[in-house]
Structures are given as C-alpha cells and as structure tokens.
Amino acid sequence: MSRQAEQAQQPGKVWLVGAGPGAADLLTLRAARLLAEADVVLHDALIGDDVLALAPQARLIAVGKRCGRHSTAQRFINQKIIHAARTHARVVRLKGGDPMLFGRAQEEMNALAAAGIEYEVVPGVTAASAASAQLKVSLTRRGIARSVALLTPRAGEGEHPSQALRANADTPTLALYMASHESMAIARELMSYGRGADTPVALVENASHPASREAFTTLQGLSEHTVGALLGCGDQAPEGPVLVMLGEVFRDEMQARTSSTSSESARCIQVSAA
Numbered sequence: 001m002s003r004q005a006e007q008a009q010q011p012g013k014v015w016l017v018g019a020g021p022g023a024a025d026l027l028t029l030r031a032a033r034l035l036a037e038a039d040v041v042l043h044d045a046l047i048g049d050d051v052l053a054l055a056p057q058a059r060l061i062a063v064g065k066r067c068g069r070h071s072t073a074q075r076f077i078n079q080k081i082i083h084a085a086r087t088h089a090r091v092v093r094l095k096g097g098d099p100m101l102f103g104r105a106q107e108e109m110n111a112l113a114a115a116g117i118e119y120e121v122v123p124g125v126t127a128a129s130a131a132s133a134q135l136k137v138s139l140t141r142r143g144i145a146r147s148v149a150l151l152t153p154r155a156g157e158g159e160h161p162s163q164a165l166r167a168n169a170d171t172p173t174l175a176l177y178m179a180s181h182e183s184m185a186i187a188r189e190l191m192s193y194g195r196g197a198d199t200p201v202a203l204v205e206n207a208s209h210p211a212s213r214e215a216f217t218t219l220q221g222l223s224e225h226t227v228g229a230l231l232g233c234g235d236q237a238p239e240g241p242v243l244v245m246l247g248e249v250f251r252d253e254m255q256a257r258t259s260s261t262s263s264e265s266a267r268c269i270q271v272s273a274a
C-alpha cells in the first residue's frame, strides 16, 4: 500500500516550519531535513525557489497570502493544510521568517488541533534578526537599549485598532513589521507620543536577499517621505517586504553612513547587501 493510501485511514503529520527571511542557508538544519522528506509543502507567496528546491520530492502548493490579510483566505489555507494531512504522511507548512511571529500560526495550530491532526513547529530566523545582522547593529546594545519590541501597527479585519505604537512608544528599540505602507502616519504618531524627531530609523527591504536595500533616516524624515522614496524607488512602493526599525542603537551606523556620503544633507543612504 502506498504511503498516501495508508494515510486515507490515518491522518499524516504537519510541521509548521520557519523558512527564515529569504536566504536558503538561513534555514535551520531541521527545516531542511523536513523539506527533503516532505510529501507536500504548502508555502507562503514570498518563499524563494532556492528554498523550495530543498523539497525535491514534494508537491508544492502556493497558498499565496501576503501579510496575513483576509480571515477567509486564512480559513481556506487551514482547510488546505488539513486536506493535505488527510491525504499525505508528511506535510510541511512553510512560513516566512519565524512561524510564531506575525504569521497566523495560532489559527493554523487551532485548526489542526480541532481536526485531530498532529503537528509540530520549527522556528525560523525572523526578519528583525536578519535585518539587524545585515546592518551589523545590535538591537539590544549594552548601555543604550535594554529592550526591543517586535510589533505591527496593523490590525486585522474586525479587530480593534492597534494600540501597539502607543504601548511601546518608549521601548528603546522598535522593529515594526507590516508597517511600510503607513510609515508616515506611524512616524507622526510616535512623535505625538513624545518620541524624538531625531530618533534614528533604519529601513531594510528584503533582508538577507542579494538584492536587499537599506536606508537610514530620522523619525522626522520618515514622517515626510515614503519608504519607497527613502529606499530609492521614487514613487513606487518597494516590491520586497520592508522592516522599519528605530532607536538610538542605529545612531552610530546612521552617522557613519551619512558621513561617508558626498551629500551632507543625505537622509537616505542606499546600500546593497553582499
């Protein structure tokens, strides 16, 4: 009897696996092993081909959702995962970054538990870790920042407006996920809570990818320019995911890059990663 046929009697197992920020060699060894053994991989839209190539024997199913938007889309994804587990032995649900951060993992785990399907979670490198590594700036630099908040100002459909900015306005280092579209309003809001206009801001698009872009500005600069303009895309929104980070830990790097550019007034320094 084929492994699939056996599963008609007994559901398979699902692994919610963190794919990390993009670079395939930032996956954990466990993630790579599970991908190599998977029968089915249901993956987020932004997972690259080099990561998917680690699952040569698996059926690949793009579940397409970007930035955790629609609850209907999420219900549809839950159903697809459950269906895959009822028809296959080893199912990987591959999610960008770390599955437990801003990744709707709880809904998927709840749906699997309700369906009586066994699951495990494999952590991944989250965007804030990848972006700080790329910038070579510690988010909790001793003497400057004793705490860091990972947050999103975005509220889901039907949820109350997010209080995350207000609640974390004084946290020394902030890493803002899913914030690039509303960055100007976010900057104004943080300043209205007393965050200094000269607070350094770091933007990283596509952290860990070869085509990554970085820019530094201040909170005032972020309130006046779109993320696209700061990253050098003009009127266009950046194509890749962007992490907005801010805090005093970025000051030295911001000043070092500003002083190494020819324009004294440069607000935005664009650097390609290696």
Ligand SMILES: C[S@@+](CC[C@H](N)C(=O)[O-])C[C@H]1O[C@@H](n2cnc3c(N)ncnc32)[C@H](O)[C@@H]1O
Binding pocket: 021, 022, 066, 067, 068, 095, 096, 097, 098, 099, 100, 101, 102, 103, 125, 126, 127, 128, 130, 131, 176, 177, 178, 179, 204, 205, 206, 207, 208, 209, 241, 242, 243, 244
């Ligand atoms: C739905 S959240 C998923 C976060 C993911 N679970 C993680 O741990 O990184 C998507 C947001 O994460 C951030 N992000 C994800 N990958 C990124 C990358 N490679 N570079 C910069 N930001 C990234 C962006 O802010 C993006 O809007």
